[in-house]
Amino acid sequence: MPEPTLNDLRQAAKRIKPYAHRTPILTCESLNQQVGAQVFLKCENLQKIGAFKFRGACNAVFSLSEVEAARGVVAHSSGNHAQALALAARLRGIPAYIVMPSTAPAVKKAAVAGYGGQITFCEPTLAARESTQAEVIARTGATEVHPYNNPRVIAGQGTAALELLEDIPDLDVILAPVGGGGLLSGTAIAATECSPRIRVIAAEPERADDAYRSLQAGKILPSEHPQTIADGLLTSLGSLTFPIIQKRVEQIVTVSEAGIIAAMKFAWERTKIVIEPSAAVPLGLLWERKIDLGNLRVGVILSGGNVDLEKLPWQT
Amino acid sequence: MPEPTLNDLRQAAKRIKPYAHRTPILTCESLNQQVGAQVFLKCENLQKIGAFKFRGACNAVFSLSEVEAARGVVAHSSGNHAQALALAARLRGIPAYIVMPSTAPAVKKAAVAGYGGQITFCEPTLAARESTQAEVIARTGATEVHPYNNPRVIAGQGTAALELLEDIPDLDVILAPVGGGGLLSGTAIAATECSPRIRVIAAEPERADDAYRSLQAGKILPSEHPQTIADGLLTSLGSLTFPIIQKRVEQIVTVSEAGIIAAMKFAWERTKIVIEPSAAVPLGLLWERKIDLGNLRVGVILSGGNVDLEKLPWQT
Numbered sequence: 336m337p338e339p340t341l342n343d344l345r346q347a348a349k350r351i352k353p354y355a356h357r358t359p360i361l362t363c364e365s366l367n368q369q370v371g372a373q374v375f376l377k378c379e380n381l382q383k384i385g386a387f388k389f390r391g392a393c394n395a396v397f398s399l400s401e402v403e404a405a406r407g408v409v410a411h412s413s414g415n416h417a418q419a420l421a422l423a424a425r426l427r428g429i430p431a432y433i434v435m436p437s438t439a440p441a442v443k444k445a446a447v448a449g450y451g452g453q454i455t456f457c458e459p460t461l462a463a464r465e466s467t468q469a470e471v472i473a474r475t476g477a478t479e480v481h482p483y484n485n486p487r488v489i490a491g492q493g494t495a496a497l498e499l500l501e502d503i504p505d506l507d508v509i510l511a512p513v514g515g516g517g518l519l520s521g522t523a524i525a526a527t528e529c530s531p532r533i534r535v536i537a538a539e540p541e542r543a544d545d546a547y548r549s550l551q552a553g554k555i556l557p558s559e560h561p562q563t564i565a566d567g568l569l570t571s572l573g574s575l576t577f578p579i580i581q582k583r584v585e586q587i588v589t590v591s592e593a594g595i596i597a598a599m600k601f602a603w604e605r606t607k608i609v610i611e612p613s614a615a616v617p618l619g620l621l622w623e624r625k626i627d628l629g630n631l632r633v634g635v636i637l638s639g640g641n642v643d644l645e646k647l648p649w650q651t
Numbered sequence: 652m653p654e655p656t657l658n659d660l661r662q663a664a665k666r667i668k669p670y671a672h673r674t675p676i677l678t679c680e681s682l683n684q685q686v687g688a689q690v691f692l693k694c695e696n697l698q699k700i701g702a703f704k705f706r707g708a709c710n711a712v713f714s715l716s717e718v719e720a721a722r723g724v725v726a727h728s729s730g731n732h733a734q735a736l737a738l739a740a741r742l743r744g745i746p747a748y749i750v751m752p753s754t755a756p757a758v759k760k761a762a763v764a765g766y767g768g769q770i771t772f773c774e775p776t777l778a779a780r781e782s783t784q785a786e787v788i789a790r791t792g793a794t795e796v797h798p799y800n801n802p803r804v805i806a807g808q809g810t811a812a813l814e815l816l817e818d819i820p821d822l823d824v825i826l827a828p829v830g831g832g833g834l835l836s837g838t839a840i841a842a843t844e845c846s847p848r849i850r851v852i853a854a855e856p857e858r859a860d861d862a863y864r865s866l867q868a869g870k871i872l873p874s875e876h877p878q879t880i881a882d883g884l885l886t887s888l889g890s891l892t893f894p895i896i897q898k899r900v901e902q903i904v905t906v907s908e909a910g911i912i913a914a915m916k917f918a919w920e921r922t923k924i925v926i927e928p929s930a931a932v933p934l935g936l937l938w939e940r941k942i943d944l945g946n947l948r949v950g951v952i953l954s955g956g957n958v959d960l961e962k963l964p965w966q967t
Contacts, residue, residue: 359675361697380923381677600960607696607956609923640923644916644965 336575339490341528344521347394347490348497354393354426358382358495360502363606370621372628375506377499380610380640384418384450386567387495387518387638388482392419394491395480396427404429406476411457411464413439414567415639416482421452432477434467436460442643483517484573493521499634500529507631510617512638513537513546513587514568516576522636523583534585536626538617540565541589546572550580550587564648565595567613567639588626594619596648602637612648614638652891655806657844660837663710663806664813670709670742674698674811676818679922686937688944691822693815696926696956700734700766702883703811703834703954704798708735710807711796712743720745722792727773727780729755730883731955732798737768748793750783752776758959799833800889809837815950816845823947826933828954829853829862829903830884832892838952839899850901852942854933856881857905862888866896866903880964881911883929883955904942910935912964918953928964930954 361376379387396408407430410420417433424431433452435444436459447454457467471477480488495518496509509526513519523535539546543561549572558571572580580587599615601622602608610618614637621628621635677692695703712724723746726736733749740747749768751760752775763770773783787793796804811834812825825842829835835853842849855862859877865888874887888896896903915931917938918924926934930953937944937951 356678359677361675362672364699383680385921385923603925603960605701607701607925609919609925644919644963647960647963649960650966 336486338575338579339486339493339521339524341524343486343490344493344497344525347487348494350397351390351393351491351494354423355390356382357498360499361606361608365605366601369601370624372621372631372633374621375499375503375632375634376606377495377634377636378608379495380608380614380637384415384422385639385641386415386419387492387636388415388419389422390494391488391491391517392416392480393423393426395485395487396420396423396429398487399478403478406478407432408480409434409468409471409475409477410480410482411435411468412482413443415641417443417447417452418450420480421447421450425451430475430477432471432475434464434471436464483515483570484575486575489517489521489524489576491521492518493525495636496522496525497529499636500525503632503634504530505632506533506634508534508536508628509634509636510536510538510620511636512565512568512613512616513539513580514613515570516546516572516580518636518638519584520576520579523579527583535583536585537580537587538620539587539589540568540595540616541591543568544589546580547587547589549577564592565613565616567611568616588620590616590619590623590625594623598622600649609640609642610637611639611642614640652802654891654895655802655809655837655840657840659802659806660809660813660841663803664810666713667706667709667807667810670699670739671706672698673814676815677922677924681921682917685917686940688937688947688949690937691815691819691948691950692922693811693950693952694924695811696924696930696953700731700738701955701957702731702735703808703952704731704735705738706810707804707807707833708732708796709739709742711801711803712736712739712745714803715794719794722794723748724796725750725784725787725791725793726796726798727751727784728798729759731957733759733763733768734766736796737763737766741767746791746793748787748791750780750787752780799831799886800891802891805833805837805840805892807837808834809841811952812838812841813845815952816841819948819950820846821948822849822950824850824852824944825950825952826852826854826936827952828881828884828929828932829855829896830929831886832862832888832896834952834954835900836892836895839895843899851899852901853896853903854936855903855905856884856911856932857907859884860905862896863903863905865893880908881929881932883927884932904936906932906935906939906941910939914938916965925956925958926953927955927958930956
């Protein structure tokens with residue numbers, strides 16, 4: 336699969352414009368003081384379905400031909416991508432088939448169903464998810480929309496950084512979290528193509544550091560028993576995202592669980608926005624001052640805000 | 652004291668522009684569906700110090716002559732107004748004297764001190780607060796900035812609605828909470844002067860319904876033992892705010908505690924913003940469908956987002 340170009344991202348931006356929010360960019364003086372940099376928060380937690388994932392899913396769904404679209408789309412996911420794909424499909428008026436492990440939390444099942452997704456449950460193993468998805472495709476002819484290893488999805492995710500750079504062109508650094516690498520590779524294409532001087536740095540939980548290790552090793556290493564509160568970042572890099580990240584991302588920095596939680600709480604308390612732990616990982620990088628970004632202008636893609644308000648990590 | 656004019660509000664908007672955030676206006680499809688109206692959220696929780704109060708304090712502080720300003724400003728408050736005045740004074744480089752009851756929560760004392768406010772503690776009675784403030788004025792010559800019964804404060808608070816109407820001119824209704832009435836009267840001046848067809852409706856907790864009763868009685872009735880989670884709305888109307896509200900506000904609607912909490916939680920969960928209970932009161936009005944606003948375009952001033960994350964109302 337070819338790497339998406341800047342033009343692909345710009346086409347994606349046009350394609351999703353009628354459906355996606357242009358999310359606000361917030362600044363917060365107390366955050367700046369806390370981390371010693373000038374921070375611009377691109378609030379994808381305020382995006383539809385509460386996460387950047389809507390951008391990629393929407394671009395993929397609206398890129399399909401009429402014939403393809405009529406057969407629907409399919410993904411196996413229990414997270415934000417499932418909701419994003421269900422909503423994007425509903426907006427185009429086509430079916431979304433979502434394969435979910437039967438063990439997924441009730442709230443996630445309800446959310447996907449609420450957006451009109453047709454759920455097929457399976458055993459909670461990767462093999463079962465893949466075989467169940469293959470059955471759905473055989474039965475329906477639906478197009479698979481992979482959550483990150485898909486050029487249209489990557490192009491869609493990159494539109495958040497395009498908007499950020501349109502509004503704040505003179506950034507020194509852009510930070511994004513990394514899980515499967517869809518958001519990070521889209522962000523890196525946007526940033527490095529728009530302005531070669533912008534540094535793209537990724538943040539990853541210490542306890543799910545497969546992308547960090549992969550970049551060191553020069554090959555994709557799997558995510559082994561990751562145990563982090565940042566449950567959106569458990570997946571491994573893909574064959575499409577890895578080379579983009581190798582080429583365009585300056586470095587991946589790991590962040591402790593304590594740093595993620597402290598930064599998350601600070602964002603809620605002082606910036607007054609609800610962000611999920613995965614979105615707090617780049618803030619945790621700033622919080623822990625793992626690298627010197629002193630007085631730089633730092634854009635941060637806040638990836639999402641889907642959390643269970645009954646179980647907050649700072650509560651005992 | 653004269654009622655502020657639309658021109659006063661426009662002057663205030665110019666005066667505070669270099670210091671205040673132009674807060675974003677958010678929309679949320681699931682909120683619209685839930686309440687059966689098209690809702691535009693003016694996010695003053697994302698304002699500096701986390702509340703609209705910064706607008707009024709900033710306008711008051713930057714309206715002072717050099718001679719007045721040099722002597723500083725004073726208020727008795729333990730809430731958002733104290734932080735707002737402290738920050739506005741710091742931005743102008745003048746002292747802010749804040750009279751606070753010694754029983755105020757440590758976090759509020761720390762917040763005011765953090766913005767450079769000089770705190771004088773007193774007994775937790777209105778008489779002690781007023782006599783202590785009088786002593787501070789006698790000693791320093793500072794100018795009192797009342798939290799709501801002050802035309803410059805009202806003009807400042809009205810700038811939030813001015814911005815909302817600039818961005819979304821074709822609203823049918825504007826909702827705001829009412830406590831002392833500063834935000835409500837500023838909002839009402841902005842709305843009724845900019846567009847005579849816009850209805851201004853206020854929301855008040857059932858358990859602190861003095862403004863509702865005052866409007867019925869045709870005279871200011873005191874707030875008697877109010878017991879509501881919306882702790883920003885405990886005060887009574889003032890001699891300046893009451894006639895503005897009588898003249899320009901269509902009605903005041905009361906909201907139950909359960910409605911306030913349900914709406915607050917929904918805003919956190921679905922809109923991904925942190926709002927305080929007082930800000931959730933107008934949302935509670937929509938939530939409980941106390942009046943018919945079906946399919947109307949409804950602007951809501953979300954007043955603030957200062958909450959204690961350790962004590963959330965939906966937790967047992």
